[in-house]
Amino acid sequence: MKNLIAGPVHDGLSAIAQSSSLEHVGEMKLPIHLSLLGLPGASVDDVTEVLSHGIAPQQCNIFLAAHPNMRTVEAHDTAGAARMVGIRRDPTVDSIAASWAANTTGSSSSPSDS
Secondary structure (H helix, E strand, C coil), X not given: CEECCCEECHXXXXXXXXXXXXXXXXXXXXXXXXEEEECCCCCHHHCCEXXXXXXXXXXXXXXXXXXXXXXXXXXXXXXXXXXXXXXXXXXXXXXXXXXXXXXXXXXXXXXXXX
């Protein structure tokens, strides 16, 4: 497993290595579309913390570099990060995740998708 921007996905490679019955049969490229998800009505300008899986912020490095006030905090996965935004209910906290995660987590897509 490899992310074209971030490099090898070590957790995935480790999981595959644990199974002796897997065989490499081909390669597939999947486009990844990520969004900045926050609370409805919250402003991107007020965000100081962004939760996400470790690789997702690397894929959004141009956006994050343009917003130096946003500190990234690693989460177990992107959907879980979006869920935490909904649970915490803090307008200064957003997540980087797939836009579909907003529908199930109580968050919404911010105007500046990454």
